[in-house]
Amino acid sequence: MSEVSARAAADQDQDQPTVVVRMADAGDLYIAWRWRGVPDAHGGAAGGIGVVPEEQAEAAVRRFAAALPAPGAPGGLEAALSTGELASFDAEQALAQELSAAFLPYNLAVQLHEWYSRGIRPRVCVQPSPRVGQIPWELIAPDPGLRLVDFADVCLLAPSGIVHAPARVGRSWENDRHLPVVAVLDPRVPGFRADSVLGSVLGRMDATAPMSQLVAGLAERDRLLPKVEDPVAAFRRTDLDRLWLSDALHAGASRLLYVGHVTAAVPTSGRSESATMHLACTADTLGFADLQRDHRPFSARDLLLGTYTLSETPRSGPQLWPIPSRVALIACESGGDLRFGEPLGLVAAMLTGGAELVTSGRWPLPTDLAFHRLGGAPQDARPLQDAVCAINAAHERPDPVAALNDWQRTRLTAWREHGGIENSPLVWAAFATVDAHAAVGDTRRD
Secondary structure (H helix, E strand, C coil): CCCHHHCCCCCCCCCCCCCCCCCCCCCCCEEEEECCCCCHCCCCCEEEEEEECCCHHHHHHHHHHHHCCCCCCCCCCCCCHHCCCCCHHHHHHHHHHHHHHCCCCCCHHHHHHHHHHHHCEEEEEEECCCHHHHCCCCCCCCCCCCHHHCCCCEEEEEEEHCCCCCCCCCHHHHCCCCCCCEEEEEECCCCCCCCCCCCCCCCCCCCHHHHHHHHHHHHHCCCCECCCCCHHHHHHHCCCCHHHHHHHHHHHCEEEEEEEECCCCCCCCCCCCHHHHHCCCEECCCCCCCEECCEEEEEEHHHHHHHCCCCCCCCCHHCCCCCEEEEEECCCCCCCCHHHCCCCCCCHHHHHHCCCCEEECCCCCHHHHHHHHCCCCCCCCCCCHHHHHHHHHHCCCCHHHHHHHHHHHHHHHHHHCCCHHCCCCCHHEEEEEEEEEHHHHCCCCC
């Protein structure tokens, strides 16, 4: 890994070579790629097309899906943390090699490695098809000792129709970076106990917890909403509903940090807009989502349509919730848009509301408590809290994509060298960043 680390320090002042990879399901899986702004004389500039036979694509997707946490299935979470292929390094590496054989075209791998051999890390912007929306491109292994994230920065493409929508008002990190961070941290969902299905994600907080220290750091710099004197008071609040969120965003925000529950829409439903965040909204709250006990979830449809058809004086979602430049949605399958042909879920809603980039999760996330109780992780291990802290730090950097990938490289190093369920990719590989700049061909960073 010392060689990989050295390559990571390649000349940062150069324009980063960027390849756009788009995929389409049509029985077989079709993969097309092209390079941006790279003349042939510099090598690796030619694009290409690859075809993955349907049976091979389906087999690889099934195998990977079987390794993911399945909280709703009997033993589905325990299996992922104990016997699944993401729970041991050797099994996970073999899985990563199958994913590479299926989904990384040989000619593209050669072009990427040519840049790597020159000490330059290119950027790979992926637009997956719905069938492969949960595949972690960072993990795929073209060689037993090499992963894609070792020699490339990886992000996801925002849907171009959303980024180019005439009514969209994009926010600028360069202009807003000094503004507060709106933090919705494990809000208390009305009608649900802490140990229930919509209960606490982070568990009981104390001043020494990584997340408490994150809050304390933001509060000391007067960058945190809600304002708190005691960092622990930022968690499990009962006032963080959609009305509070609207007020906080209208007051001005640089970022939105959400850590909590997301209920993803089922891909076969075709209704990506029904994905919901769970804030502290009570049953009498105006919104499109169906009630759950004493609680009305906050849906992507709410974020998109606002109170259209619900009020005599309707306002659009972006008018009610002007989304800041950078958004982190730390929740199970918060990036579920990728699994739909028409991506209108929470990520798309955030981009429509003005976000430049959104970091979200591709699959269900085990809590730290699950790692301890079901995976046998050390009691001082905090994989989920560490991930939140890393994403929060990355969103403060000029290039959040590279910063998040840098953290993932450190986790990959720990996984290679030490193993241990607390270092497994079950959490750290779940996250990817959708970048609106990549969709419009703007690879410059602040």
